[in-house]
Amino acid sequence: xxxxxxxxxxxxxxxxxxxxxxxxxxxxxxxxxxxxxxxxxxxxxxxxxxxxxxxxxxxxxxxxxxxxxxxxxxxxxxxxxxxxxxxxxxxxxxxxxxxxxxxxxxxxxxxxxxxxxxxxxxxxxxxxxxxxxxxxxxxxxxxxxxxxxxxxxxxxxxxxxxxxxxxxxxxxxxxxxxxxxxxxxxxxxxxxxxxxxxxxxxxxxxxxxxxxxxxxxxxxxxxxxxxxxxxxxxxxxxxxxxxxxxxxxxxxxxxxxxxxxxxxxxxxxxxxxxxxxxxxxxxxxxxxxxxxxxxxxxxxxxxxxxxxxxxxxxxxxxxxxxxxxxxxxxxxxxxxxxxxxxxxxxxxxxxxxxxxxxxxxxxxxxxxxxxxxxxxxxxxxxxxxxxxxxxxxxxxxxxxxxxxxxxxxxxxxxxxxxxxxxxxxxxxxxxxxxxxxxxxxxxxxxxxxxxxxxxxxxxxxxxxxxxx
Amino acid sequence: xxxxxxxxxxxxxxxxxxxxxxxxxxxxxxxxxxxxxxxxxxxxxxxxxxxxxxxxxxxxxxxxxxxxxxxxxxxxxxxxxxxxxxxxxxxxxxxxxxxxxxxxxxxxxxxxxxxxxxxxxxxxxxxxxxxxxxxxxxxxxxxxxxxxxxxxxxxxxxxxxxxxxxxxxxxxxxxxxxxxxxxxxxxxxxxxxxxxxxxxxxxxxxxxxxxxxxxxxxxxxxxxxxxxxxxxxxxxxxxxxxxxxxxxxxxxxxxxxxxxxxxxxxxxx
Numbered sequence: 001x002x003x004x005x006x007x008x009x010x011x012x013x014x015x016x017x018x019x020x021x022x023x024x025x026x027x028x029x030x031x032x033x034x035x036x037x038x039x040x041x042x043x044x045x046x047x048x049x050x051x052x053x054x055x056x057x058x059x060x061x062x063x064x065x066x067x068x069x070x071x072x073x074x075x076x077x078x079x080x081x082x083x084x085x086x087x088x089x090x091x092x093x094x095x096x097x098x099x100x101x102x103x104x105x106x107x108x109x110x111x112x113x114x115x116x117x118x119x120x121x122x123x124x125x126x127x128x129x130x131x132x133x134x135x136x137x138x139x140x141x142x143x144x145x146x147x148x149x150x151x152x153x154x155x156x157x158x159x160x161x162x163x164x165x166x167x168x169x170x171x172x173x174x175x176x177x178x179x180x181x182x183x184x185x186x187x188x189x190x191x192x193x194x195x196x197x198x199x200x201x202x203x204x205x206x207x208x209x210x211x212x213x214x215x216x217x218x219x220x221x222x223x224x225x226x227x228x229x230x231x232x233x234x235x236x237x238x239x240x241x242x243x244x245x246x247x248x249x250x251x252x253x254x255x256x257x258x259x260x261x262x263x264x265x266x267x268x269x270x271x272x273x274x275x276x277x278x279x280x281x282x283x284x285x286x287x288x289x290x291x292x293x294x295x296x297x298x299x300x301x302x303x304x305x306x307x308x309x310x311x312x313x314x315x316x317x318x319x320x321x322x323x324x325x326x327x328x329x330x331x332x333x334x335x336x337x338x339x340x341x342x343x344x345x346x347x348x349x350x351x352x353x354x355x356x357x358x359x360x361x362x363x364x365x366x367x368x369x370x371x372x373x374x375x376x377x378x379x380x381x382x383x384x385x386x387x388x389x390x391x392x393x394x395x396x397x398x399x400x401x402x403x404x405x406x407x408x409x410x411x412x413x414x415x416x417x418x419x420x421x422x423x424x425x426x427x428x429x430x431x432x433x434x435x436x437x438x439x440x441x442x443x444x445x446x447x448x449x450x451x452x453x454x455x456x457x458x459x460x461x462x463x464x465x466x467x468x
Numbered sequence: 469x470x471x472x473x474x475x476x477x478x479x480x481x482x483x484x485x486x487x488x489x490x491x492x493x494x495x496x497x498x499x500x501x502x503x504x505x506x507x508x509x510x511x512x513x514x515x516x517x518x519x520x521x522x523x524x525x526x527x528x529x530x531x532x533x534x535x536x537x538x539x540x541x542x543x544x545x546x547x548x549x550x551x552x553x554x555x556x557x558x559x560x561x562x563x564x565x566x567x568x569x570x571x572x573x574x575x576x577x578x579x580x581x582x583x584x585x586x587x588x589x590x591x592x593x594x595x596x597x598x599x600x601x602x603x604x605x606x607x608x609x610x611x612x613x614x615x616x617x618x619x620x621x622x623x624x625x626x627x628x629x630x631x632x633x634x635x636x637x638x639x640x641x642x643x644x645x646x647x648x649x650x651x652x653x654x655x656x657x658x659x660x661x662x663x664x665x666x667x668x669x670x671x672x673x674x675x676x677x678x679x680x681x682x683x684x685x686x687x688x689x690x691x692x693x694x695x696x697x698x699x700x701x702x703x704x705x706x707x708x709x710x711x712x713x714x715x716x717x718x719x720x721x722x723x724x725x726x727x728x729x730x731x732x733x734x735x736x737x
Contacts, residue, residue, distance in 0.1 A: 004614075005561070006611050006614035006615045006618065007614055007615075007618050008618065009614075009615040009616075009618040009619045010618065010619055011619045011620060011621050014488075018488075018489070019488045019489070019491060020491075020569075020621075021568065021569055022564075022569040022570065022571075022615075022619050022621070023569070044558075044561055045561075045562065045565065046561070046565055047565070058488065059488050064567075064568030064569040065564040065565040065566070065567055065568045065569045065570070066565055335488075335489065394489065399489045399490050400489075400490055402489055403487050403489040403490050406489075426487070426488040426489060427487050427488065427489060429487070461488070461568070465487075465488070
């Protein structure tokens with residue numbers, strides 16, 4: 001490979017536009033390009049990180065001063081079998097491409113993120129979970145097989161049976177063992193393009209968590225919205241959305257509801273305002289006072305418990321409702337902190353965290369809760385309990401304070417046996433990571449790393465931050 | 469970290485440790501071991517920059533890095549002679565990788581070797597001045613301009629001189645090297661502004677550095693390098709285009725630039 005690296009120098013960002021890392025971005029079309037880039041990097045003494053659409057909240061796909069493989073070019077759905085629901089894709093295929101391909105045939109991706117813009121390579125690298133994590137686990141549990149290129153140039157095929165150690169380490173392995181080149185997934189059968197959603201309010205954190213726990217078993221999906229401004233007796237109040245897939249026969253006309261024409265997010269708000277400009281109107285609200293009122297209004301609207309049917313994409317891809325919504329946070333952007341806590345300790349820990357955010361004067365503008373169960377991946381973030389994701393606005397003046405607060409959050413989480421998700425938190429440091437994963441897990445990972453990547457070519461800003 | 473150590477020009481506390489939310493900006497100073505370069509290094513370190521410092525003298529650089537790092541800065545030394553043009557691309561790659569990116573570049577490296585009289589000529593030393601002051605700058609700023617243009621971000625600061633504003637009897641080689649640098653920086657500015665890159669040309673007058681000793685005759689309005697560094701930092705923050713340090717030189721040079729040639733030809737400075 002020969003190219004002028006200087007002209008590939010690109011200012012790459014995280015999803016929230018809150019941090020930048022200039023890197024040499026090399027477009028990848030074929031597996032051979034990955035090998036070429038590895039050779040090139042080795043010769044020049046540079047580190048390599050793969051990147052899809054770059055919409056992680058943190059630095060997992062950033063590699064300041066190094067090479068970033070732009071995987072978006074490897075975006076072919078190689079094989080799709082509507083009879084079995086097995087699909088084989090290149091890693092740059094997005095969830096959007098995938099569901100639009102399989103849905104008209106009566107299938108749906110088993111696990112999806114809150115946005116459909118993510119690539120499958122990225123989804124596997126961080127082992128994404130959805131609102132159905134407590135039922136079906138993370139996306140890794142639905143991978144039949146994948147092929148990855150190791151920095152040695154070897155192409156390796158992994159499944160739960162074959163190279164199982166690498167299978168469970170590379171899924172969720174943050175892209176630090178190899179680069180996915182082909183991913184085979186099992187889709188799930190659906191009998192309608194609609195889900196039946198129950199929505200009801202929860203007045204405080206105890207009810208919030210007990211409702212998540214009690215209503216999860218009778219639903220396929222469950223997610224809570226949490227008003228992080230509320231304090232006192234109302235702390236942790238919010239609304240729960242629990243959804244159920246329709247069984248065969250419940251939808252008299254599944255062909256129609258599964259049709260792509262009935263599966264698109266409306267592009268105008270109230271039928272008038274184009275949604276592409278909506279983020280400009282949201283911007284003036286994005287401050288502590290404005291968002292307090294937005295959250296109160298949201299809660300008042302939630303007080304009416306109701307049941308309705310909604311299309312699959314509307315229910316799943318909340319983050320895609322308003323295009324570029326993250327821009328409304330202003331030039332400092334946003335970050336997210338997500339903590340996974342055991343059932344017993346979640347309530348107290350989150351009460352402490354939310355109070356702390358009020359004390360710091362940095363309330364979260366949006367809180368989202370989910371129900372989880374453990375899985376067997378090496379760097380798993382999941383456990384038997386709940387997760388809370390909190391969005392924070394970043395400004396030029398609050399960065400140091402915000403960072404200090406998030407480190408406090410990490411301490412609270414670790415003290416009660418909680419876990420972190422490395423696609424989200426940006427301030428978790430090496431010390432917290434060691435406490436979280438434990439020396440044994442880290443040693444296992446390092447051993448696999450040595451085997452797959454003997455020259456240490458694969459490194460991201462995240463890897464240097466949490467494993468240095 | 470030594471508690472008793474008082475860093476030069478220290479007015480602020482220790483920079484905060486770097487995290488994604490509190491990243492260090494990344495600066496490269498070419499010609500950092502003494503005088504203005506060293507002062508700029510201290511000031512940028514205080515501002516929270518991670519720094520790559522380049523100069524010929526490894527010893528002086530290491531001492532400077534040690535000083536900066538002992539008060540919580542993050543400076544790395546690279547021994548380099550700016551006339552080793554072929555070394556630039558690989559060294560730049562290494563620096564950018566070590567810093568994790570690059571935001572600001574300051575080209576300070578400069579030599580001044582007057583021929584020693586208004587009737588003396590010395591091609592060898594003229595050539596050296598052009599090689600260090602101008603071609604060295606071009607060797608570095610070419611790949612950097614290319615990178616910043618591609619990234620649509622960055623700031624380039626070139627330390628030129630008031631000596632580049634007119635060709636004078638005392639030091640034709642130095643005048644030429646600095647005039648060339650000023651023009652080169654202007655051309656870069658005209659190319660890069662549209663890509664969101666700022667190019668600042670600094671024209672210092674006399675500074676109380678080693679180089680001052682080379683200057684024949686009187687040296688009016690000479691300022692300490694730390695004062696010049698303050699002027700430069702302020703201009704960098706405001707993303708200015710051209711500054712004189714000290715500012716009074718703007719007016720002096722305005723007069724000198726407009727002095728007609730028939731007068732200039734009779735002058736002896």
